[in-house]
Each structure stands twice: as C-alpha cells, then as structure tokens.
Amino acid sequence: MKAINKLSCVLICFLALGLSHRVAAQNYVVQTKGKEFWIGFLQNDWLVVPTDTLKVFISSDINTQGVLSIPNQGFTQNFTVTANMTTTVIVNNIMAEPTALLSEVIGDQGILIETDDTVSVFAINYQAYSIDATKVLPIQSLGTDYIIASYNYGYPNPNPGYSSEFIVVATADGTQISITPSDTTLNGQSAGVPFTVNMDRGDTYFVKALSALDDFTGTTIKATANSGACRPFAVFSGAVSTVIPDTCGAGDHIYEQNHTVSVWGTEYYLVPFASSYTYRVMASENGTAFSINGGPNQTLNAGEYFEQNFETSAICIVANQAVAVIQYMEGRNCVGSGDPSMLITNSEEQKIDNVTFATVNSNVIANHYLNIIMKTVHVGQLTLDGITINPSLFSPFPSCPLHSYAQISITTGNHTLDADSGFTAYVYGARAYESYAYSVGSFSPERLPDVDTVYCTLDSVTLAPPELLINPWWATTTDPGTVIGVGQNLTVTPTVSDVYIVTGDNNLSGCQVQYLFTVELPTPPTLNVTQDLDTVCQYQVVQLDVSPNPPSTSYVYSWTPSIGLSNANISNPIASPTSTISYMVVVSQGICSSDTGYLTVTVQDSTVAVAYPDTMVCIGTAVTLHATGGGQYVWSPAGDLDFAIIADPVATPSITTNYQVVVTNAFCPPDTAILTLNINQIPNVMAYSDTTIVLGSSANLSAEGGTTYSWSTGQVGSSISVSPTTTTTYSVNVTDTNGCTNSTQITVTVVEEYAVYVPNIFSISSENLDHSRLYVFGKGIESLVFTVYDRWGDLVYESSDASASLRSDGACCSYGTGWDGTYKETSKPLNSAVFVYKLTGFFTNGKEFIESGNITLIK
The missing domain is CATH 2.60.40.10 (Immunoglobulins)
Known part of the structure; x- marks a missing residue:
C-alpha cells in the first residue's frame, strides 16, 4: 500500500470543492455565472449626498426571474430576464452608495441578487463624465483572502475627497476579517498595521484613504481563523476619482470587483484599448518572478507591484507564482478620448464560452468596443450575435503566437458572444471625458472536488483526514447519498476503484470541510474512443469522448496533442483542428494502471472568403477584384463586372458600389465577403x-x-x-x-498682320468679355461697316465704329463696342438663333476687305 501526497502526484487534477468554499490553488476557473450575487458600490462623488446613478445589468441564455434586495434595509425589487437580452435594474444611490461619513463603520448597503436560473451580473456606477463598471462574481467564486487593486490621485493639487477606496460585503453571519491597509485610512488606521472587523450577512465595511495621494493597492483583506473558509465575502475597490498616470490630467471614477488570491493565475494577455494604456503586475508571494513578452525576469514580493505607463502594444505576461494583472485606461489629456477606468484582467484559464452583455448607456459615450482573446487555433469558432467573426480580424500576440486577439467596434445595446472552446473578452467605451471597461466574465461546468490522497492497492487501507473533524461521515462519489461510515477513520477493502469522501465541521470556525481519497485497483480499464464527426471543416468543432470500463470517477485523462482542445485532461474535450490530425488519449487510475486509445479527425479546408481591395478609384477606371478561399465564386451586383462567376472579375462601376462574393467549395459551407469600391468623379475642367x-x-x-x-x-x-x-x-x-x-x-x-475675322458663335452670358459681345477682330483696319441680319433678312445690328482696343488676352485687336445680342441695341434681347453678317472696309494699307457668314447667338 502506498499513499501519494496530493501536491506531488502529477496525476491529480486541481479541482474546485463546491460544498465547502475550499478553493483549488491554480487553474481554477472563476465562475461569473450563478444564481446568487453580492454587490457593493463605491463612492463616485466627493459630495456628501451622491448624485450618480447605480445600475445592475442581468443577462442569461434562458428566460428567468429573480429578486434584487438590500436585506439589511428591507428593500426588494423583482425582475425578469429574457434570454439573450439584458435587464437593467436601477438602484437608489442614497440607499446603496457610501460616502466619506461612512468610512470605517459597519454599513447596511450590501445588495443581493438571487435568480431562479444561472445569470451573469454587471454593476455600473454612472455619473456624467465619471463612470466605471465591473463584472460581479457569484457567491461560489468569492473567497476569504484578497490583495486589492486601486490607484491614487497623483495629479497636482487633488481634491482631498478624490481618494482610493474599497468596500467589503459579508455574505454570512459571524464573518470576521483582518485588514492590513497599504496606506493610512481616513479615520486613522495605520499603513501596515492589521485591524479586525466583525460583520454579519449583508453588512458592508467601506474604507477611504486619508489622502488623495494614497493608494490602497496591495492592501490585504483576509478572514480570520474564527471566520474560516465557509464565510466568503466580496471586495470591490477603486477610487472616487483618479488620474492615470499622474501626468495625465482629467480624472474619472474607477471601480472593480477583486478576485480572491487563490484564483490568481500565472499567464495573462493584454490588448490595447483605443489608445495607450497603463498596467500593473501584483504579486501574492515573496520572490515572484515574471516576464513580459518573454523578456528578462523581474522580481516582486507579496503585495508589491510593477507599473508600466503608455503601453501601446498587445503583450503577454508569464509568472512563476500567482499574480494579478490590472489594466487601466489613461486620462484624456494623454490619449485624446476617454478617462481612467480599472480592469482586473482574467488569467489565461479564466474563459467563458457564451455570454450576453450590454454596453453602458451614456449620452457622452457613442463608441463601444470589444477586446477578445482566444487560442489561435480556435479563432474561427467565435460568433458575435450569431454571426461568425472573420478570423482575419484576429492577430497573434507577437511574442506569444499561440494566442490571438481581435479589437472590434460594436453598437450600443445587447450583444452575445459564443465559442465552444472559450474566450476572454472585455467590453469598453470611451469618448470625451468619460469611459468604462469590464470583463464579460468566465465560466466552466461544475467540476469534481480536489483529491487529497491516492492509494493503489488490492489490500485493506485505512483512510483518515489530516485534522480532527466534528461529526465526520463517509460516502463515495459513485453513491454520494449513502453514508458508509462515521468517525475519524474508515477502513476499506477495494473491489472497484472509487473516491471516498469524509465530511465534517472544522473545530475552530465550524465550517464544513471535506477530504477526498482515491482508492484504485491496479487493473487497466478498457477504452471506447469515439468522435461525433469523422470529417469536418477548418474551425468546425468535434466532440471527442473516451468511455473507460469499468466506470470510475478516479480516472485521469490525458489527450495529445493538446493544441486545439478545449481541455486535454477531461474525458470529452471539444477539438477544433485546423488540419487532419490523430489524437491519442491515455486513461489512468492514479499510479495503478492505464490504457491508450486513438482516433483521427479528417479536416477539409474551410471556406473562409476574403475579398479585396477596398479602394478608391476614378470613374471609368477598371479595377480587378480578387477573392480567395474556395473553388467557386459568385459576385454581385454583376452589372459592372466582365464575369461574375470567377475569382478575379474586372469591375467598372460608375458609382460607389459594395460588391459581395459568395465563396463555396466541395465540402464546407459557403462564406461571404464584401468589398467596397469608392468612385470619384473626374474633374470638371x-x-x-x-x-x-x-x-x-x-x-x-x-x-x-x-x-x-x-x-x-x-x-x-x-x-x-x-x-x-x-x-x-x-x-x-x-x-x-x-x-x-x-x-x-x-x-x-x-x-497675317493685316487681318480681319468675325467669330461664328458668341454667348451673352460668357464671363470672357471678348466672347460676351460680338466683335470684329483683326489688325490694321482703317474703316469698316458691320451689319447683322436675322433669318428673314431684317437688319438687327449695324456699326461703322473702327476704334481699336486690345483684347482681354492682351492681343490686338477688337474693333468697336460689339453687338450685345439685342435688337438694334434697344435692350430688347433676341432669342438664341443663327444670324447672317456682312462686313466691308479698308486696311490702313488701302486694301479693301469684304467678309460675310453665319453667326450663332447663345444666351
């Protein structure tokens, strides 16, 4: 018989223990969907009486209903949620928002959301030109050990009320917390000196910093041993108003819910907002080493942080121990649009596969965006509001190309993101002196509890928890409802592999805890390996599955290669292969035995339509359009194309035109792409x-x-x-x-030098003076008689004026005052018509000239 310590056994999965709030250290997915949520708002105005609006967004993928209450004030409000829509509940700010007068006193402002079915919840504190929002964590994702994030107001001469702040919301009676502030509090609690607070369910404890220059980042908030692990609490932090960094004027409220330390991660990805951003990396343990984009390691101790300002690129951060990474929007005076906002980012493990969310409704913010992060092999899966996001919109992280990101503009209102393999997404908005940012959340199906010890034996074994429990009782995961023993110890003689659970109460806190023991037989299972599709298109998902016999909850699964799998350590991962691939799965029972199975997924090239160029051309210019991604192409509209069913038709549009191409191949569904030719008219010369x-x-x-x-x-x-x-x-x-x-x-x-001529056309509306009247032109004319007749032979104009003038272009010469197109110069205009002229006269050399011809008059 051999016992395996849970920290050294490579076969143990780190899983969440649902019944006791005992949380696995790493790789635990923070659930942001649930049925019970607690919210605490922060002060968003230095005034004694708040003037802002508190909003709660609630969404779900199914129709449901619930109640928002402030239990310690007796307030309740019912609401309903329509599937894939967002319900907004307005909360009275007088009831729910603290002020400086409430710093470091027990308050009654804890807000409770309870629903019949699983929902996502977001909280928004809105005031004109001062706004921020946060995702809200359900009770199963709360903890008892926090190191919080905030920021100070470092700009010169800050308002004293613009200080760093946080609020704690208790979810259970008998909660006792120890707070060690990183800076002095408003009512005199010293930096670095812990103090204790006792709270009951629905109580709040609000704390402001003494000075706007102080920063509560690194403050620790922990449950005492008397409070234990079964009384989790929520922590929200931020600042009344801040400038980020301190050289960027124009302040804004920042507000975010903190993650308990036990779910911090070691791998993070940051994507720029619409402009540059600031970020911090904060450590939970001494000697934490981290690197940025694979660069040299930097070291932090617990509660310390590294800060980088004016970052403009997408980066990846990897640490050897758990860290928190906080991303900040910067002030408008530096970035041109928006103001500070705080975003506690999700580690790589913290993904979600489906969520409905809403943009913040603001009269100022008209531009809303999504930053999306997912594994590069999965980018073809993601849909926004039911429409696949073009994979070409994603870019690999330059230093971490296995992950990619997209920056997408979205409309105001409700939206739904969906991808089987999971994603991380942040919604934000910025314009003028107002901005907000929050995570859309993370979620995974309910997971099995942690296993504490593994035994591989055919002999009897005695199981015992590592602490003395009150009223312990034993059961198995295959039949959790049947009590198979009571007391501190249980001796079993295994006939099948199983997981044994002991449940009891902790002596000090009274919290219920559990310990799990796997007892396995050294007999390898037989495997049935299946897939729901043998042949798929690129980015199409395949459900893989392995069913061991005999069944057991203690099996450990390992699929390879793991790239493109939703989870390589479960029995039924979702695969998103980009090319034909063979998978191997090893199913083992602890250290006892294992078996291996294989399957192959054939991948056809997906139809991913790409059309180009989007360009601007002059009217009459022929442009060759291009499309790729398939075998057959159909373009529309076809009227200006030489051929509409080829990949590269020639277009000659006369107006700006959007061309759509539908691309198909033999196996995969068609795809559509659109390009625009903007047409410019030729100049009017x-x-x-x-x-x-x-x-x-x-x-x-x-x-x-x-x-x-x-x-x-x-x-x-x-x-x-x-x-x-x-x-x-x-x-x-x-x-x-x-x-x-x-x-x-x-x-x-x-x-020649002696010349005479009469134009055959003139326009009385011409801006050229030589053309607006009918002149006799020439050179060396001594005398002349010029007559004009209409088509009936009537005389309409006669002149013998031989006075010479230079023409408007400086050449010589025009003679007389010219005919103005009226009848005998009586100001009676004649209609446009053809007239006959006769011209006789003599040059200065005595030579006679005689000319006649037609004249066209144009008005």
Whole structure:
C-alpha cells in the first residue's frame, strides 16, 4: 500500500470543492455565472449626498426571474430576464452608495441578487463624465483572502475627497476579517498595521484613504481563523476619482470587483484599448518572478507591484507564482478620448464560452468596443450575435503566437458572444471625458472536488483526514447519498476503484470541510474512443469522448496533442483542428494502471472568403477584384463586372458600389465577403475658348478645375503663354486632389498682320468679355461697316465704329463696342438663333476687305 501526497502526484487534477468554499490553488476557473450575487458600490462623488446613478445589468441564455434586495434595509425589487437580452435594474444611490461619513463603520448597503436560473451580473456606477463598471462574481467564486487593486490621485493639487477606496460585503453571519491597509485610512488606521472587523450577512465595511495621494493597492483583506473558509465575502475597490498616470490630467471614477488570491493565475494577455494604456503586475508571494513578452525576469514580493505607463502594444505576461494583472485606461489629456477606468484582467484559464452583455448607456459615450482573446487555433469558432467573426480580424500576440486577439467596434445595446472552446473578452467605451471597461466574465461546468490522497492497492487501507473533524461521515462519489461510515477513520477493502469522501465541521470556525481519497485497483480499464464527426471543416468543432470500463470517477485523462482542445485532461474535450490530425488519449487510475486509445479527425479546408481591395478609384477606371478561399465564386451586383462567376472579375462601376462574393467549395459551407469600391468623379475642367492672334503676337491660355495642370507644350500651371507661328491646338491634362484626370483643348488661330475675322458663335452670358459681345477682330483696319441680319433678312445690328482696343488676352485687336445680342441695341434681347453678317472696309494699307457668314447667338 502506498499513499501519494496530493501536491506531488502529477496525476491529480486541481479541482474546485463546491460544498465547502475550499478553493483549488491554480487553474481554477472563476465562475461569473450563478444564481446568487453580492454587490457593493463605491463612492463616485466627493459630495456628501451622491448624485450618480447605480445600475445592475442581468443577462442569461434562458428566460428567468429573480429578486434584487438590500436585506439589511428591507428593500426588494423583482425582475425578469429574457434570454439573450439584458435587464437593467436601477438602484437608489442614497440607499446603496457610501460616502466619506461612512468610512470605517459597519454599513447596511450590501445588495443581493438571487435568480431562479444561472445569470451573469454587471454593476455600473454612472455619473456624467465619471463612470466605471465591473463584472460581479457569484457567491461560489468569492473567497476569504484578497490583495486589492486601486490607484491614487497623483495629479497636482487633488481634491482631498478624490481618494482610493474599497468596500467589503459579508455574505454570512459571524464573518470576521483582518485588514492590513497599504496606506493610512481616513479615520486613522495605520499603513501596515492589521485591524479586525466583525460583520454579519449583508453588512458592508467601506474604507477611504486619508489622502488623495494614497493608494490602497496591495492592501490585504483576509478572514480570520474564527471566520474560516465557509464565510466568503466580496471586495470591490477603486477610487472616487483618479488620474492615470499622474501626468495625465482629467480624472474619472474607477471601480472593480477583486478576485480572491487563490484564483490568481500565472499567464495573462493584454490588448490595447483605443489608445495607450497603463498596467500593473501584483504579486501574492515573496520572490515572484515574471516576464513580459518573454523578456528578462523581474522580481516582486507579496503585495508589491510593477507599473508600466503608455503601453501601446498587445503583450503577454508569464509568472512563476500567482499574480494579478490590472489594466487601466489613461486620462484624456494623454490619449485624446476617454478617462481612467480599472480592469482586473482574467488569467489565461479564466474563459467563458457564451455570454450576453450590454454596453453602458451614456449620452457622452457613442463608441463601444470589444477586446477578445482566444487560442489561435480556435479563432474561427467565435460568433458575435450569431454571426461568425472573420478570423482575419484576429492577430497573434507577437511574442506569444499561440494566442490571438481581435479589437472590434460594436453598437450600443445587447450583444452575445459564443465559442465552444472559450474566450476572454472585455467590453469598453470611451469618448470625451468619460469611459468604462469590464470583463464579460468566465465560466466552466461544475467540476469534481480536489483529491487529497491516492492509494493503489488490492489490500485493506485505512483512510483518515489530516485534522480532527466534528461529526465526520463517509460516502463515495459513485453513491454520494449513502453514508458508509462515521468517525475519524474508515477502513476499506477495494473491489472497484472509487473516491471516498469524509465530511465534517472544522473545530475552530465550524465550517464544513471535506477530504477526498482515491482508492484504485491496479487493473487497466478498457477504452471506447469515439468522435461525433469523422470529417469536418477548418474551425468546425468535434466532440471527442473516451468511455473507460469499468466506470470510475478516479480516472485521469490525458489527450495529445493538446493544441486545439478545449481541455486535454477531461474525458470529452471539444477539438477544433485546423488540419487532419490523430489524437491519442491515455486513461489512468492514479499510479495503478492505464490504457491508450486513438482516433483521427479528417479536416477539409474551410471556406473562409476574403475579398479585396477596398479602394478608391476614378470613374471609368477598371479595377480587378480578387477573392480567395474556395473553388467557386459568385459576385454581385454583376452589372459592372466582365464575369461574375470567377475569382478575379474586372469591375467598372460608375458609382460607389459594395460588391459581395459568395465563396463555396466541395465540402464546407459557403462564406461571404464584401468589398467596397469608392468612385470619384473626374474633374470638371474649364478652359478659355479658342482664340485668334496675329502672327508675331502671343496668347495667354488658362484652365481651372483641378490642382495640377500639364500642357502639351511641357509647361505646367493653370495659365501659360504661347506664341505659335501657325494655327495650333493645345491640350491640357488636369488632375484633382483624388488623382482623377480630365483634359481639354484650346485652338489658337494665327492670321497675317493685316487681318480681319468675325467669330461664328458668341454667348451673352460668357464671363470672357471678348466672347460676351460680338466683335470684329483683326489688325490694321482703317474703316469698316458691320451689319447683322436675322433669318428673314431684317437688319438687327449695324456699326461703322473702327476704334481699336486690345483684347482681354492682351492681343490686338477688337474693333468697336460689339453687338450685345439685342435688337438694334434697344435692350430688347433676341432669342438664341443663327444670324447672317456682312462686313466691308479698308486696311490702313488701302486694301479693301469684304467678309460675310453665319453667326450663332447663345444666351
């Protein structure tokens, strides 16, 4: 017969003991779903009479009902919860929020939530521009040993009331706690000196720091031996208002429920908020070594912490002993949006697989986000409100690539996250001088109790607990309702492997405790290894299962490889393989015997649609779209595509268009991706009209409508000067701020030194003075007679004015005052039409000219 100590036996799983509040040291999942919750709010205003709003969010995946009460004030309020929705209960702040006047006195402000079915609970303390929220732990996740987190107000000249604070809520009569503050309290309890407080069920004990410069981080709160392990209590901590760090102005309330030390972890992952953040690593034991992103170890003693400000990257933290990691949002004066908020993060073990939560309703905060952390192999499982989150939104942690994170913007209101393999998620919001952050929680099915000693024998063995119990009685896990013995000792002769439980009361505290003993036969079990699916798609889950015969609660399970499994040490893990894989499972009975089973899961490539590019183009530009992830592709809308059923069609949309592609393959379900082509119009180019110059003179050409201009002459700029010797057409390419290009042309007609001509079109609304009236143009004209007739032959204009003027472009010359398009210049406008002109006259060299032709009048 050989006894195995529980701390050295590698075959023992560390499990939670549900009946006694005795908590396993590490790898225990903090349950945030339950049926009984206790809440204590903190002061969120230095005023004597609080002005904020206290809210409690309650959600569940099933319809249920419950009661919110403040037992020691006689207050109750019924509520109902609709599945996958969030119920909000408003709590009277006068009844439930402490003030400085209540520091270090027994209060009656403990809030109790009781429900018929399992729910998640969140608490929010809201005041305009001062808000924070926390997840609330059910009673089974409370403990009796805490080291708390907080922050001080280190900004110059703080309001004395903006101090660090915490509140303790008792869940049972006869609770006795010992508090060792890390800084002096408001009513004079000295730093480092423990003091004792006696409380009953529903009592609160609220403590504020003496100065806003003091910080209660590292304060210990423990149950005394007289109180024992069966009287757990809740601890909430934070600050009335704080700036984080002390160089970042603009303060805010911080508020969070603390985890009992026994469930702290050794592996943590942090994801940035919308901007930089501050974090602290706090130790529970002396000589704790930790590293950040695999860097050099740093050492802390119990209650000490390391602080890093202005962190901008995603990081991983690994320690050799249990630590707490606290993440803080920083002040708006440093990050541009939001204010401080405190978040006690979950260790890697603390996951949840389904939760409904709600954003905080605020007139200030319009932007809400989710930071999500999960194993990289499982990223294809996660759904938000029933829709799979695209795995491409996840990024591996740079120094810890087996885990990945996503930062997702969400809408205001209720949301549901779901993934069989579990995830960690934090919801937060920030805008202007207001922010909040809280964890959505963690949860796992009920687990078996800790095993204290293991025996492997065919002989009789006497079992005895390590302490003297009051009224001890014995049972087995296979038949827990049958008492098989009473007294301090039990002698058994095993015929089958089983776990024996002794239950009794502790002599000092009166708390009920249990000790478990595994007695195993050295006979290997036979295994039936099964899977619910033989072939799956990537990221699709498979239920694995091994059933040993004979059945026993003492088997230890080990599946390999463990990557992609929800839990490698249970009989029925969920697998999420990314490629075809063979699993091996070893089932053992302590040190006695074991057997091995095998199975293979065939994985088909999943249909994960990816479409690109999201881009901005000019109208008329052809863009090749791309999609990957399958064998068949169907794009829509198809009207602007050359082919709609290929992976890479060419699109020529005339307006901004969202293109959707449905991607399928032979085995896995289809997937959809969307891309957007934003269309910019080409610039509206305006250029001065064609012109005529006399040989040897120059013309100024101008264009507008863009930001850059390139002329066919090689010149650049919106205006250029040219001096052609023959009639020439010039082109200009105009580009706008979007990079879109258009072009136009201007023709410069070159005439001899003695010349005369009449334009064939003019517009009375033209902004160019040379084109808004009908002039005779030319050079060297001595005299002229210019007449215009309508289509019936009636004279509408006549002039013999041969006075010469330079044209608006500086060239010579225009003659007379020009026809304004009216009937005989009587201000009676004529309609747009075609007219006939006749022009006679003499040049200064005595040569006569005679011209005639058509003129088009445009209004």
